[in-house]
Amino acid sequence: MAKALILLADGTEEMEFTITYDTLVRAGVSCTSAFVPAHDPTKETSTFTNPPFAKGSRGINILPDSYFSPQESTPDMYDLLVIPGGAKGAKTMSSSSPIQHLVREYLQQDKFVGMICAGSLAALSSGLSKRPLTSHPSVKAQLEKHFEYLEDPVVVSGKLVTSRGPGTAFPFALTLVELLCGKEKRAEVAGPMVFPPGTFA
Amino acid sequence: MAKALILLADGTEEMEFTITYDTLVRAGVSCTSAFVPAHDPTKETSTFTNPPFAKGSRGINILPDSYFSPQESTPDMYDLLVIPGGAKGAKTMSSSSPIQHLVREYLQQDKFVGMICAGSLAALSSGLSKRPLTSHPSVKAQLEKHFEYLEDPVVVSGKLVTSRGPGTAFPFALTLVELLCGKEKRAEVAGPMVFPPGTFA
Numbered sequence: 123m124a125k126a127l128i129l130l131a132d133g134t135e136e137m138e139f140t141i142t143y144d145t146l147v148r149a150g151v152s153c154t155s156a157f158v159p160a161h162d163p164t165k166e167t168s169t170f171t172n173p174p175f176a177k178g179s180r181g182i183n184i185l186p187d188s189y190f191s192p193q194e195s196t197p198d199m200y201d202l203l204v205i206p207g208g209a210k211g212a213k214t215m216s217s218s219s220p221i222q223h224l225v226r227e228y229l230q231q232d233k234f235v236g237m238i239c240a241g242s243l244a245a246l247s248s249g250l251s252k253r254p255l256t257s258h259p260s261v262k263a264q265l266e267k268h269f270e271y272l273e274d275p276v277v278v279s280g281k282l283v284t285s286r287g288p289g290t291a292f293p294f295a296l297t298l299v300e301l302l303c304g305k306e307k308r309a310e311v312a313g314p315m316v317f318p319p320g321t322f323a
Numbered sequence: 324m325a326k327a328l329i330l331l332a333d334g335t336e337e338m339e340f341t342i343t344y345d346t347l348v349r350a351g352v353s354c355t356s357a358f359v360p361a362h363d364p365t366k367e368t369s370t371f372t373n374p375p376f377a378k379g380s381r382g383i384n385i386l387p388d389s390y391f392s393p394q395e396s397t398p399d400m401y402d403l404l405v406i407p408g409g410a411k412g413a414k415t416m417s418s419s420s421p422i423q424h425l426v427r428e429y430l431q432q433d434k435f436v437g438m439i440c441a442g443s444l445a446a447l448s449s450g451l452s453k454r455p456l457t458s459h460p461s462v463k464a465q466l467e468k469h470f471e472y473l474e475d476p477v478v479v480s481g482k483l484v485t486s487r488g489p490g491t492a493f494p495f496a497l498t499l500v501e502l503l504c505g506k507e508k509r510a511e512v513a514g515p516m517v518f519p520p521g522t523f524a
Contacts, residue, residue, distance in 0.1 A: 140341040140383055144489070147381040155383075175386055180348040182341055182356075185376055185384035258517065275519040288345070289518030292490070316459065317490030318476040321522045 124151045124302040126202040127195055129221070130186050131158040133210025136178030137288040138238050142204055145295035148311045149303050151202075156195065157186035158221070160214045179208035192220040197231040201302060207239020207258055207287065216244040225250070229281055234301060238285040238294050245269065245282065255284040292322050325352045325503040327403040328396055330422070331387050332359040334411025337379030338489040339439050343405055346496035349512045350504050352403075357396065358387035359422070361415045380409035393421040398432040402503060408440020408459055408488065417445040426451070430482055435502060439486040439495050446470065446483065456485040493523050 128143050143153050157176055175183045188194070195203070203224060205215050215221050225248040228235045237244055242257030246268055254270040256277045265271055275290040276283065276297045283301065285294035292315075300308040312322060329344050344354050358377055376384045389395070396404070404425060406416050416422050426449040429436045438445055443458030447469055455471040457478045466472055476491040477484065477498045484502065486495035493516075501509040513523060 135345075136341050137338075137345050140337050140379075141489075143383055144336075144338050144379070144381040153382070178345070180345040181354070182344055183386035185386060258515075260515075275517075287515065287517035288342075289493070289513070289516040289523065293519065312490070314459075314461075314488065315490040316476075316488035318494065318522075321519075322490070 124201045125199065126151050126153045126204060126298075126302075127200040128153055128155045128204040129158050129190065129206065129215050130155045130176045130184060131211035131214040132160055132177045133179050133208045133214065134176055134206050135208035135211070135239055135288060136180060136182040136184060138206040138208070138241075138291045139178070139184070141288075141291040142206065142236070142238070142295045142298070145292070145299060145311060148315075149299040149307050151299070151302060155184075155187045156190040157188070158190045158215055158218060161217065176211075179211065192224065195224055197224070197228045197233040200233065202234040202236060202298060203228050204236040204298075205238075205241035205244045207241045209240050209260075212240035212243055215241065216247040222248040232281060234281045234283060234298065236283045236285075236294065236298055238291060239287045242284050245284070250282070253282065254279045255282065256286055257284060258287045292317070296322060325402045326400065327352050327354045327405060327499075328401040329354055329356050329405040330359050330391065330407065330416050331356045331377045331385060332412035332415040333361055333378045334380050334409045334415070335377055335407050336409035336412070336440055336489060337381060337383040337385060339407040339409070339442075339492045340379070340385070342489075342492040343407065343437070343439070343496045343499070346493070346500060346512060349516075350500040350508050352500070352503060356385075356388045357391040358389070359391045359416055359419060362418065377412075380411065393425065396425055398425075398429045398434040401434065403435040403437060403499060404429050405437040405499075406439075406442035406445045408442045410441050410461075413441035413444055416442065417448040423449040433482060435482045435484060435499065437484045437486075437495065437499055439492060440488045443485050446485070451483070454483065455480045456483065457487055458485060459488045493518070497523060
């Protein structure tokens with residue numbers, strides 16, 4: 123069974139998080155969410171000043187399955203690492219050096235990394251080399267000098283899968299299902315979700 | 324500012340809940356989620372045997388904004404009542420006589436009621452008269468004798484708005500935005516969500 127680690131922080135876009143997690147679970151992927159605390163610049167290291175749940179970007183509070191630990195997040199433990207968007211949550215994740223290190227390690231070890239919306243900023247902060255990617259339009263200016271910037275709903279570039287926003291979260295999640303579990307599983311999962319004719323399935 | 328009450332229970336489909344809540348918040352609608360405890364048949368009345376969060380149908384745990392109380396859920400307090408799907412959560416809601424009463428009261432007082440997926444079973448349990456509606460295909464057989472059953476992604480029938488599943492949750496939520504806040508607000512909200520060309524916007 124494939125395994126996915128999906129990061130969660132205060133300010134995470136809760137639709138992007140939920141659509142990715144739920145759709146992967148429907149495909150039989152074992153999903154673990156991990157809460158990443160915001161770095162407090164007045165302290166030497168990140169501390170759990172946050173409450174024990176993530177406050178989503180539009181106010182939905184989600185309890186994480188676990189608390190982020192670099193040692194428990196390695197590419198030998200998971201097949202996929204997901205960095206969702208939401209400006210504040212994506213900033214917390216992309217500015218974390220342990221997460222930057224994990225992004226590089228996952229790709230080096232041929233494991234999948236998914237980034238959606240402002241989550242794509244982690245490609246920049248992790249120092250990935252020039253490759254095709256996409257993101258939310260609001261962070262395009264930061265990314266287009268360093269990457270081959272595309273505006274497709276989902277961009278698959280080797281093991282890096284990027285996407286644009288809540289409106290592309292279903293094709294993003296279904297693409298991850300297809301890459302981890304195959305085309306048939308994608309169709310099997312999409313059917314009962316009842317997409318309007320001509321979209322995503 | 325328009326106000327929406329969005330019900331939440333153990334087994335609620337977390338994408339349908341989250342997409343509706345988040346999209347309405349983006350439109351400036353004040354959203355309150357209310358946790359509906361499952362009825363324990365061994366007790367005379369529903370009790371809070373549940374933990375203080377809702378376990379979604381695919382395992383995402385969501386903290387509600389409030390606990391459901393019929394007195395705090397009346398149509399003079401909200402413009403919209405939403406009943407999301409997820410088989411188990413929808414069963415809890417649709418079999419609750421206070422919720423059945425509220426569904427009738429909202430419609431009688433010309434307030435909106437949204438039902439998606441198995442949530443449409445509440446139209447049946449509330450004893451609504453024959454009218455056009457839709458639902459998840461899995462509960463079509465229970466509904467088609469009593470209603471004018473349609474297979475459109477979203478069906479607006481007076482103040483009752485019904486939809487089919489996670490795959491139609493965005494058009495469902497955007498239709499509710501349009502009905503509460505107008506066509507321009509719908510377009511303003513849909514833009515930054517970055518739907519693929521040709522879908523929903």
